[in-house]
Structures are given as C-alpha cells and as structure tokens.
Amino acid sequence: xxxxxxxxxxxxMIFSLIxxxxxxxxxxSVLGILWTFIxxxxxxxxxxxxxxxxxxxxxxxxxxFLFVGLVPWLFFNTSLVGGSTSVVSQENLIKKIYFxxxxxxxxxxxxxxxxxxxxxxxxxxxxxxxxxxxxxxVVWALPLVMLVEYLLALGIAMITSALTVYLRDLEYILGILxxxxxxxxxxxxxxxxxxxxxxxxxxxxxxxxxxxxYRDILYYKQFPHLGTLGLATxxxxxxxxxxxxxxxxxxxxxxxxx
Amino acid sequence: MLTDKVTxxxxxxxxxxxxxxxxxxxxxxxxxxxKEKVLHRERNRYDxxxxxxxxxxxxxxxxxxxxxxxxxxxxxxxxxxxxxxxxPDRGNIEIKGRVSSLLELGAGFHPDLSGYENIYLNAxxxxxxxxxxxxxxxxxxxxxxxQDYINNPIRTYSSGMxxxxxxxxxxxxxxxxxLIDEILGVGDVSFQKKCFEKLMExxxxxxxxxxxxxxxxxxxxxxxxxIWIEDGVIRKEGTPVDIHKExxxxxxxxxxxxKQMEKEQRENAAKQExxxxxxxxxxxxxxxxxxxxxxxxxxxxxxxxxDTGEDTSKTLEELQKQTASExxxxxxxxxxxxxxxxxxxxxxxxxxxxxxxxxxKRVEFFKREANRLELVVKEKNFEIERLNSVVxxxxxxxxxxxxxxxxxxxxxxxxxxxxxxxxxxxxAVILEKEEELDRVNLLMMED
Numbered sequence: 001x002x003x004x005x006x007x008x009x010x011x012x013m014i015f016s017l018i019x020x021x022x023x024x025x026x027x028x029s030v031l032g033i034l035w036t037f038i039x040x041x042x043x044x045x046x047x048x049x050x051x052x053x054x055x056x057x058x059x060x061x062x063x064x065f066l067f068v069g070l071v072p073w074l075f076f077n078t079s080l081v082g083g084s085t086s087v088v089s090q091e092n093l094i095k096k097i098y099f100x101x102x103x104x105x106x107x108x109x110x111x112x113x114x115x116x117x118x119x120x121x122x123x124x125x126x127x128x129x130x131x132x133x134x135x136x137x138v139v140w141a142l143p144l145v146m147l148v149e150y151l152l153a154l155g156i157a158m159i160t161s162a163l164t165v166y167l168r169d170l171e172y173i174l175g176i177l178x179x180x181x182x183x184x185x186x187x188x189x190x191x192x193x194x195x196x197x198x199x200x201x202x203x204x205x206x207x208x209x210x211x212x213x214y215r216d217i218l219y220y221k222q223f224p225h226l227g228t229l230g231l232a233t234x235x236x237x238x239x240x241x242x243x244x245x246x247x248x249x250x251x252x253x254x255x256x257x258x
Numbered sequence: 259m260l261t262d263k264v265t266x267x268x269x270x271x272x273x274x275x276x277x278x279x280x281x282x283x284x285x286x287x288x289x290x291x292x293k294e295k296v297l298h299r300e301r302n303r304y305d306x307x308x309x310x311x312x313x314x315x316x317x318x319x320x321x322x323x324x325x326x327x328x329x330x331x332x333x334x335x336x337x338x339x340x341x342x343x344x345x346p347d348r349g350n351i352e353i354k355g356r357v358s359s360l361l362e363l364g365a366g367f368h369p370d371l372s373g374y375e376n377i378y379l380n381a382x383x384x385x386x387x388x389x390x391x392x393x394x395x396x397x398x399x400x401x402x403x404x405q406d407y408i409n410n411p412i413r414t415y416s417s418g419m420x421x422x423x424x425x426x427x428x429x430x431x432x433x434x435x436x437l438i439d440e441i442l443g444v445g446d447v448s449f450q451k452k453c454f455e456k457l458m459e460x461x462x463x464x465x466x467x468x469x470x471x472x473x474x475x476x477x478x479x480x481x482x483x484x485i486w487i488e489d490g491v492i493r494k495e496g497t498p499v500d501i502h503k504e505x506x507x508x509x510x511x512x513x514x515x516x517k518q519m520e521k522e523q524r525e526n527a528a529k530q531e532x533x534x535x536x537x538x539x540x541x542x543x544x545x546x547x548x549x550x551x552x553x554x555x556x557x558x559x560x561x562x563x564x565d566t567g568e569d570t571s572k573t574l575e576e577l578q579k580q581t582a583s584e585x586x587x588x589x590x591x592x593x594x595x596x597x598x599x600x601x602x603x604x605x606x607x608x609x610x611x612x613x614x615x616x617x618x619k620r621v622e623f624f625k626r627e628a629n630r631l632e633l634v635v636k637e638k639n640f641e642i643e644r645l646n647s648v649v650x651x652x653x654x655x656x657x658x659x660x661x662x663x664x665x666x667x668x669x670x671x672x673x674x675x676x677x678x679x680x681x682x683x684x685x686a687v688i689l690e691k692e693e694e695l696d697r698v699n700l701l702m703m704e705d
Contacts, residue, residue, distance in 0.1 A: 009356075012391065013382040020368070020379075096362035098341045099383055252345040255338075256283065 003248065006100045013099060017107035022114060036115055037122050040071055051188070059190065061219075064132055068218040069187040069211045071123060072146075075116035076153050076207060077182065079109045081174050083157030084164045091258045101251045102244070105157045113150050127218065135221035145213040145224065151236035152206055158243030162250035165257050185211055206235040270354075272435060272466050273317035273340065278349035280310040280335055309335045311490040312349070322467040324477030324498060326505055327487040328512075333470045336487065337361065337437055340468060355434025355466075358384055364424035369413035373404055373423055376412055380427045394430050401456070402426035403449070422449060429456055436460060438469045454479075474502040536692065543685055550678050557671065574656050577649040584642045591638055595631045602628055 007014075025036075047070065048063040059065050086108035087094070087101065094101065127134050164170045185207045186194075194202055202208050209232035213224040284305045309332045317323050325333040338344050339351055341359045366383040367376050377398050381391045399408050402423045404415075412420060429436075438457075457480060461467055471477055477484060477498050484501040486493045494501055602624045 006385075009387070010382075010385045012378075012387045013385065015388075016379055016382045093366050093383070095343070097359060097365040097383060098343050098357065099385060255344050 003100060003102065003244070007102055007106070010100055010103055014103050014107045014110065017103065018111040018114065021107065021111040025111075025115075036118050040067075040074065040119050040122060043070065043074075047188070057189075061130075061132065064127065064130070065215070065219050066188065067123060067126065068214050069185075071116060071119050072149055072211060072214050073182060073185065073187050073207070074119075075112050076149065076210075077178050078112045078115075079153035079157045080160065080181075081171070081178050082112070083108050083153075084160035084171050084174050086157065087161040087254065088164055088168070088258070095255055095258060101254060102158065102247060105161045105247070106154065108161075109150070109154045109157045112153075113146075116146075123218070133221075134218070138217050138221060138223045141223060141229075142214075142217050145210065145217065145229070145232075148213075148229075148233050148236040149210045151240045152210065152232075155236070155239030155241070155243035158240075158247040162247045165250065165254055181205070181207070187211055203231075206232070206239065209235070270319045271316045271352075272319050272354045273315075273468070274352040275313055275315050275336075275339075276349050276351070278310055278313045278336075278339060278346040278351060279308060280332075280339065280344070280346050281306050281308045309490055310339075310346070313487070313490070313492055314349075315485055315492065315495065317466055317468060320461075320464040320466060321483065322461050322469070322481040324481040324484045325468065325470045325487060326472075326474060326477065326484055326502070327493075328509065331487045332490045333487045334439060337439055337468065337470050340435075340437055353435065356385065356431075357435045357437060358428055358431040358433030359437040359439075360425070360428045361437065361439045363421055363428060367412060367420070367424065370411050372410060373402075373408040373412050373415070374399070376423070377427055380424065381431065384428070384431045384433075386431060394432070398426045398430045401430060401452075418446070425453060429453070429460070433465065435466045435468070438467065438471075474498070474506065478502060543681075547678075547681070547685075550674075550681075554674075554678075574653060577652050581642075581645055581649050584638075584645050588635070588638050588642050591631070591635045595628065595635050598624065598628045598631055 044063060044067050047066050051057050051062050051066070083105055086104045090104050093099075124134065126132075160170060160174060184202065184205055186202065191199065191202065191208070191212065209228045213229050213232060216222050216224040216228075284307060313332070313336060315323075325336060327333045335344070337359075338361070339346055340353065341357055341361060342353075343361075364380065366379055368379060371379065374395070377395055378388075378391055381394070381398075382388075386394070399405055402408075402425075404419060404423055407415065407419065412423065415423070436457075454476075457467070461480065467480065469477060469481060481498050483495060484498040484505075485495040486501050486505050494504065602621065
C-alpha cells in the first residue's frame with residue numbers, strides 16, 4: 001500500500017520517463033514517430049505473404065486474423081524481453097538517488113503500452129478501409145482486455161527486470177523464451193487446430209486467453225467468452241501482485257548487485 | 259503538503275534508526291552471468307565486512323544533525339540507508355516525510371535537454387509532481403543564477419554551472435528531511451555562501467537536516483547535535499562543539515600513533531639496511547687486511563732473494579760491455595803497432611847493406627807509419643782511460659741510487675706498517691663500538 005502511495009507521488013517521474021522513451025525511441029531516424037506505424041505494417045506484410053502465398057491457410061482474411069493478435073503480442077514481447085533490462089539500464093540513477101524502483105518497469109511497460117495504443121489506430125484504419133468493419137456493440141470491451149494484458153505484462157516485467165539485476169543472462173534467455181512462447185500462443189493459428197488431448201494445456205498459457213479475447217472482439221466481432229476473459233483477468237492480477245512482491249524483495253539489494 | 263511545518267509537533271521523531279547492521283560483500287571476482295555462476299563457483303567467493311554494527315539514533319523534527327568520523331567509518335553508509343538507496347541487513351529505519359538528498363547531484367540529468375527541461379526531469383526524480391515543479395521552477399532558475407543559459411542544452415554547461423543547477427533543484431525540493439554529504443563546496447565563494455544561507459533558512463523553516471562532513475566547522479555552524487561514528491558504531495553524541503573537540507583530539511592522537519608506527523617501520527627498515535651495509539664493510543675490511551698481508555709477504559720474499567731492482571744493473575752492464583770492447587780494440591791496435599815495428603826492424607836490417615833510395619824511402623814510410631800508429635794507440639789508451647773513469651763514475655752513481663731507493667723502500671715500509679697497525683687498531687675500535695651498539699639495542703628492545 002505504501003509503495004503504491006509512493007508511486008503515485010512519483011507519477012511525474014513515470015510520465016517524464018515515458019515521454020523521454022517515446023520521444024527518444026526513433027530519435028535521429030528520418031521517419032521518426034512514423035516507425036511506430038510502419039513497423040507493424042511491415043511485419044503484417046511479411047506474415048501475410050508467407051501465410052497466404054507460400055503456406056496458404058484456410059482462414060478467411062488471414063491478414064486481419066493475424067494482425068489483431070500480432071500487435072498485442074508484440075507489446076507483450078517487448079515488455080517481457082525489453083522490460084527485463086529496464087532496471088539494469090538505469091544503473092546510474094539507481095546508485096545515486098532514491099525513488100521507488102518500480103517506477104522503471106512501470107514506465108517501460110507503459111510506454112510500450114502507449115505505443116500499442118498508437119498501433120491500434122493503424123488496426124482500426126485497416127479494419128475500416130478494407131471494408132471488414134468494426135462491431136461497435138462489442139468494441140467497448142477492448143480497453144478492458146488491454147488493461148488485463150497490461151497488468152499481466154507489467155507483472156512479468158517486474159519479475160524479469162528484478163531478476164536480471166542478479167542474473168544478466170536472463171535478457172538473452174528471455175529472447176529465446178519469447179519466441180517459443182509466441183508459437184505456443186494461438187497467434188498464427190486457431191486453437192481448434194491443436195489436437196484434442198493437448199488443447200487444455202494451451203490454456204495454461206496466460207496469453208492464450210488475452211489473444212483470444214482480442215480476436216473475439218475484432219475478428220469475430222463478438223463479445224469475448226466470459227470464462228476466458230474472467231480467467232485472463234484473474235491471471236493478470238495474480239501476476240501483477242506476484243510481480244510487486246518479488247520486485248519489492250529483490251530491489252533491496254539492487255545497489256549492491258549493480 | 260508543506261503546510262506549516264514549524265507549527266507541527268517539534269518533538270516528534272522524524273528519523274528513527276534502530277540497531278541497524280549493514281554488511282557489504284566484497285566479491286573477489288564478481289560474475290553476473292549464468293555460465294560464470296555455474297562454472298566458476300569459486301569466483302563467487304566474497305568477504306563479508308560489517309560496515310555498521312548496531313547503530314541507533316533518533317532525529318527530531320526540525321533538528322540538524324551532523325555525522326562525523328574518519329573515512330570508512332560508516333557515516334556515508336548511514337546516510338545512504340537514510341535515503342533508502344540501500345537497506346539494512348538487520349534493524350530498521352523509520353522515516354516520516356519526504357526526503358531529499360544532496361548525495362549525488364544531478365541524478366537523471368540528460369545532457370541533450372535544456373537546463374529548463376532538466377529541472378523538470380531532476381525534480382521528478384525527487385518525487386515532485388508537475389504542479390509542484392511548476393510552482394518552484396522560477397525560484398530554482400533564480401537561485402541557480404543561470405537565467406541566461408537556462409534554454410541551452412546542459413552538455414554546453416561548465417561543471418560549475420552543472421553543479422549549481424543540480425544544487426538549486428535539490429535544495430528547492432522543499433523536502434521534510436534533507437540529507438547532505440560533503441557538498442557545500444559547490445560553485446564559487448559567493449554561491450557557497452548563498453547555499454549556506456539557504457540551508458540556514460531551510461533549517462529555520464523546520465526542515466530536518468542530516469549532514470555528513472569532514473568540516474567540523476560547517477557542522478558546528480548548522481547542527482544542533484553531532485554523532486561521532488567510529489568503526490560502525492556510535493562512539494559518542496552530543497553538542498557539536500564538545501564532540502568535535504574530542505573527535506579532533508582522537509584523530510590527532512590517531513594520526514600521531516600512525517606516524518609513530520610508520521616511523522618505527524621506517525627505522526626498522528633502515529636498521530636492516532644499516533646492518534647489511536655494516537657486514538659488507540666488515541667483509542671489505544677483512545679482504546683489505548688479507549691483501550696487505552699478502553703484499554707484505556711478497557716484499558719480504560723479494561728482499562730475501564736480494565733482488566734490488568733491474569734498471570741500475572742494466573746500465574752498468576752496458577758500460578762494462580763498452581769498456582770490454584774498447585779494451586779489445588786497444589789490444590788489436592797494440593798488436594798492429596808491434597807488427598809494424600817488427601817490419602820496420604826487418605826493413606832496417608835488410609836495407610843496411612845496400613842503402614838504395616827506394617829502400618830508404620820505404621823505411622821512412624814505415625817509420626812514419628809506426629809513429630802514427632803509436633799516436634793512435636796512445637789516443638785509444640787515453641780513450642779507454644776516460645771510459646773506465648766514466649764506468650766507475652756510473653757505478654758509483656748506481657750504487658748511490660740503489661742505496662737511496664733502499665732507504666726509501668725501508669721508510670715506506672715503515673709507513674705502511676704504521677698505517678696497517680693503525681687500521682687494525684681502528685677496526686678493533688669499530689668492533690668494540692658495534693658490540694656496544696648491539697648491547698644498547700638489546701637494552702632498548704628490552705625496555
């Protein structure tokens with residue numbers, strides 16, 4: 001509780017770090033902030049070419065099916081891999097001055113989240129311009145799903161960023177882990193294609209529910225399955241609490257370990 | 259949130275430090291990655307050192323406290339614990355209110371951003387909200403005296419300007435507790451004075467201040483109380499003037515003790531050196547003595563053989579040789595002359611009966627020849643005589659020189675003997691003195 005109060009006190013620091021990150025992300029590049037939009041579009045193009053020309057699937061409008069899952073995944077991926085270095089990279093600040101250390105993963109994940117929100121502008125543009133359309137009756141549930149994903153990503157980033165201080169290899173291990181995780185999440189495929197006996201297992205992956213909810217809302221244009229959404233929410237909250245607890249324990253020796 | 263700190267309860271503890279222990283791990287060879295952690299377990303060995311061994315103190319609202327102690331005593335660690343940069347291993351620390359630290363100035367400064375933007379950035383790191391920063395930014399700029407440069411990126415600032423800006427932000431945070439570590443050395447003299455005045459002002463407004471400093475003078479001027487930390491424990495606390503007097507005395511004592519120790523070490527080293535040099539000298543002296551003995555023996559041997567030098571005898575020999583050759587010549591000439599005379603006689607005898615003019619002429623010729631030869635013989639004889647006298651003279655001279663040299667050799671030998679005796683006597687004295695020195699050292703050590 002005290003930590004949360006303190007974090008609220010330090011909100012300006014979080015904001016300024018997010019601003020610095022967003023502004024600095026494509027600093028020096030010619031296209032600047034446009035990369036936020038171009039990057040996912042190019043990825044979309046690659047996957048579309050691969051899965052509709054080289055390895056055709058029988059999923060209708062595959063590029064949209066893929067896009068609405070891929071963008072949320074990229075945010076999660078960034079939080080998982082990049083978030084792990086959010087503490088280590090601010091070594092100098094941590095050694096010099098006190099501030100609630102949670103500020104660092106929070107601002108990192110939040111800036112990724114803002115980036116995802118901007119990308120969603122592209123998604124909506126594609127949905128509307130392609131004539132696919134958006135179901136306004138269910139789209140209000142989207143922020144809820146985003147929030148759940150944010151909590152999950154933040155919880156995981158808290159854990160990885162604190163552990164990376166003690167074990168620097170984690171950054172690279174997580175890179176491989178993230179790749180495996182992506183293929184274990186139904187982004188490129190439908191859950192139905194998984195053989196019956198393994199299908200239960202994929203629900204242990206906390207990202208499965210989240211991606212399914214995104215797809216329900218944007219691709220199938222229906223309200224997400226309540227059970228899926230509820231479970232995802234619980235998992236997200238559990239990860240967040242675990243993240244805070246673990247981070248709090250580990251952060252006490254940050255300065256000595258860095 | 260900053261409402262009337264002065265009127266709030268003055269006797270409330272805002273800092274409570276309860277029996278705090280802190281250890282540091284000194285890794286021999288720190289490894290951070292998995293491979294090293296698994297493969298080189300021995301590299302993860304470390305020494306533990308307890309920097310703080312049970313420190314407890316309290317600071318009341320509005321109080322100014324100074325922490326003093328020599329380097330490495332744990333005072334800066336204490337301050338870091340108060341800022342929560344590090345955490346205690348045992349014990350706990352309670353702090354009420356916002357803490358601002360002047361430990362590391364300019365944390366979070368970004369070189370590419372302007373001074374103005376950095377004020378926002380740095381103040382945010384101190385936990386100020388945007389509104390609070392908006393309220394203070396003018397005061398910060400004014401205090402830093404950098405109005406003309408405030409829109410330039412701070413990478414263009416001089417280090418003095420950089421510190422001024424950083425200090426201005428830190429001191430204008432309006433914290434409830436201000437922690438300061440040796441920083442009243444920012445900028446020029448007038449700025450320092452200004453900082454000092456600001457500090458007094460802050461103190462008067464009821465801010466609690468904790469200072470770590472080596473300058474007891476500064477602490478005396480600001481603080482109400484001093485805490486003297488030594489080897490991780492509090493040695494004494496009380497009014498700055500009393501504590502500092504004792505502290506400085508202890509430091510001086512310590513310094514003298516260390517100086518004494520160093521001196522002794524140096525002396526020991528010097529003594530060893532001296533001993534080495536002494537033994538070298540003794541060896542050298544022994545060798546010298548042996549050499550002298552050897553030379554003396556040689557001389558004695560030579561004298562027994564009767565060898566009195568080569569040079570004089572050589573010239574003598576030559577003269578004798580010369581004389582001999584002259585004698586030989588003389589004899590030859592005499593024989594020749596005798597032969598001539600015999601011939602003359604014969605001629606005279608034979609020419610008596612028939613004295614022909616030719617015969618007479620021949621006789622006369624031989625007579626003349628004989629006279630001439632006789633003259634030559636006389637001449638040669640004379641020469642021989644002269645050479646003989648020269649030889650004698652030389653002989654005399656050589657003898658004189660020889661005797662002279664002999665006398666000199668005798669005299670020098672006497673001198674050498676004298677000197678050698680003296681050297682021996684001095685060596686004996688040196689030995690005696692050395693023994694005495696050893697005895698004295700022994701006595702000193704026993705003392």
